[in-house]
Amino acid sequence: xxxxxxxxxxxxxxxTGAATASGGPPLSLERIxxxxxxxxDTQGVDGLSMRRLADRLGAGAMSLYWHVGNKEEVFxxxxxxxxxxxxxxxxAHGWRANVVHMLEDWRAAMLRHPWxxxxxxxxxxxxxxxxxxxxxxxTLSRAGVADADLNVAIxxxxxxxxxxxxxxxxxxxxxxxxxAAQRRLTELGERYPSIDRSRLLLDSDxxxxxxxxxxxxxxxxxxxx
Amino acid sequence: xxxxxxxxxxxxxxxTGAATASGGPPLSLERIxxxxxxxxDTQGVDGLSMRRLADRLGAGAMSLYWHVGNKEEVFxxxxxxxxxxxxxxxxAHGWRANVVHMLEDWRAAMLRHPWxxxxxxxxxxxxxxxxxxxxxxxTLSRAGVADADLNVAIxxxxxxxxxxxxxxxxxxxxxxxxxAAQRRLTELGERYPSIDRSRLLLDSDxxxxxxxxxxxxxxxxxxxx
DNA sequence: CGTCTGACTCGTACAGTGTACGAGTGTTTG
DNA sequence: CAAACACTCGTACACTGTACGAGTCAGACG
Numbered sequence: 263x264x265x266x267x268x269x270x271x272x273x274x275x276x277x278t279g280a281a282t283a284s285g286g287p288p289l290s291l292e293r294i295x296x297x298x299x300x301x302x303d304t305q306g307v308d309g310l311s312m313r314r315l316a317d318r319l320g321a322g323a324m325s326l327y328w329h330v331g332n333k334e335e336v337f338x339x340x341x342x343x344x345x346x347x348x349x350x351x352x353x354a355h356g357w358r359a360n361v362v363h364m365l366e367d368w369r370a371a372m373l374r375h376p377w378x379x380x381x382x383x384x385x386x387x388x389x390x391x392x393x394x395x396x397x398x399x400x401t402l403s404r405a406g407v408a409d410a411d412l413n414v415a416i417x418x419x420x421x422x423x424x425x426x427x428x429x430x431x432x433x434x435x436x437x438x439x440x441x442a443a444q445r446r447l448t449e450l451g452e453r454y455p456s457i458d459r460s461r462l463l464l465d466s467d468x469x470x471x472x473x474x475x476x477x478x479x480x481x482x483x484x485x486x487x
Numbered sequence: 488x489x490x491x492x493x494x495x496x497x498x499x500x501x502x503t504g505a506a507t508a509s510g511g512p513p514l515s516l517e518r519i520x521x522x523x524x525x526x527x528d529t530q531g532v533d534g535l536s537m538r539r540l541a542d543r544l545g546a547g548a549m550s551l552y553w554h555v556g557n558k559e560e561v562f563x564x565x566x567x568x569x570x571x572x573x574x575x576x577x578x579a580h581g582w583r584a585n586v587v588h589m590l591e592d593w594r595a596a597m598l599r600h601p602w603x604x605x606x607x608x609x610x611x612x613x614x615x616x617x618x619x620x621x622x623x624x625x626t627l628s629r630a631g632v633a634d635a636d637l638n639v640a641i642x643x644x645x646x647x648x649x650x651x652x653x654x655x656x657x658x659x660x661x662x663x664x665x666x667a668a669q670r671r672l673t674e675l676g677e678r679y680p681s682i683d684r685s686r687l688l689l690d691s692d693x694x695x696x697x698x699x700x701x702x703x704x705x706x707x708x709x710x711x712x
Numbered sequence: 713c714g715t716c717t718g719a720c721t722c723g724t725a726c727a728g729t730g731t732a733c734g735a736g737t738g739t740t741t742g
Numbered sequence: 743c744a745a746a747c748a749c750t751c752g753t754a755c756a757c758t759g760t761a762c763g764a765g766t767c768a769g770a771c772g
Binding site (some may be wrong): 304307323326339376380383387392393395396403409413414416417418420421422423424425426428431433450453454455456457460463466467468470472479482483 | 517532604605607608609610611612617618620621622624625628634637639641642645647648649650651653654656657669674676678679680681682685687688691692693695696699700703704706707708
């Protein structure tokens with residue numbers, strides 16, 4: 263029996279210097295995840311296959327499975343890596359600025375890595391997301407939101423950002439798709455006149471709308487001062 | 488040359504009565520999509536393969552490709568089928584009730600078909616979604632939202648529902664997963680004290696929180712009366 | 713009647729996928 | 743030295759989406 267208990271994969275990565283067959287740097291969980299993120303950024307969700315990932319690492323496909331239980335875990339870890347939050351060290355701008363910073367950082371991270379929006383609904387909450395939730399929870403609580411309203415407040419803000427990011431992410435497609443959308447929209451002008459008139463899908467100031475809506479929400483959720 | 492121009496797949500479905508090899512009812516786009524939804528409901532996103540779908544229809548796998556361009560299109564059509572909105576015929580409850588009804592119906596549909604949340608971020612807006620957007624746009628506009636604020640209002644509400652549904656969807660997992668989550672959460676109580684204290688992930692009254700948050704948003708977005 | 717055209721079905725084949733299995737390597741420990 | 747460990751990886755298998763082309767049948771046209 264070699265090792266590899268499937269119940270709790272170990273991923274110790276002591277990495278005592280053994281290089282891969284092609285002489286590249288040794289495999290490690292960090293390197294695997296970093297390369298996975300790279301691959302996802304350049305090729306999208308469907309572009310990530312275990313073989314391609316291994317190739318980029320100069321390793322055999324099955325070598326990955328020593329460090330990782332299965333492909334899903336690669337997705338989980340890549341997602342979590344990309345969503346990690348490092349709050350700014352010097353801050354005294356008040357609770358609201360902190361919350362807004364964290365949420366905008368979240369949104370920015372997901373837009374920087376568009377595949378994350380497609381992955382998020384499938385995966386459970388990883389440490390990064392839990393950390394953000396915890397921060398949100400603490401900050402709102404400290405801002406004076408009553409315990410009875412806290413959960414509503416947290417989820418409202420959370421959901422808003424989640425939805426805004428996912429919606430937004432589904433709109434920056436390739437120029438081809440964009441041209442097609444333009445064509446289709448004018449053709450559909452009669453069927454969807456109000457959407458057409460407001461140029462909802464075309465001219466929307468996403469970032470501005472995001473910020474405005476968030477402000478409104480926070481105004482409504484926290485005790486007025 | 489048989490036919491089948493790949494540029495614009497035809498899917499006419501004249502269906503002159505030719506039955507499938509196994510004697511079942513003939514293939515048609517409607518039957519394919521309905522069965523696809525069935526399969527997605529019972530087996531999830533990964534459970535839908537062209538071969539399985541064809542088997543359920545009593546047809547050969549490649550027969551599907553006469554009616555459908557590729558697998559992605561099956562996803563698109565299934566998603567759109569599930570998200571179609573049929574507003575109640577008799578309504579005079581005012582604009583707000585109409586908006587709320589449509590949004591709750593949307594949320595209910597997505598929770599009834601959990602795979603839809605995973606699919607939505609990947610696909611463009613289909614007719615059903617556009618129809619809902621159009622309705623939302625018209626209703627808010629008629630309710631007195633100024634043109635300048637209209638897009639912000641639409642997207643805020645939209646994003647809220649989207650996020651709420653996706654978040655919520657990622658929490659009703661199998662009993663196994665739920666037990667595991669419970670175990671993990673108490674273990675993580677020290678790392679995420681505020682989440683733990685508020686029992687944010689466990690006891691949350693999702694439906695109540697959804698409605699409250701939505702009310703708050705609508706209050707903030709529409710002219711006060 | 714024969715032939716033709718188009719609608720539709722489907723068997724085969726191919727390249728690609730995730731990963732189970734087990735043999736291999738080199739290092740550390742007893 | 744031997745045994746245990748940490749790790750790598752080639753082969754194999756079941757399964758995927760779908761390109762290709764042959765096959766079936768209904769109705770139209772001569």
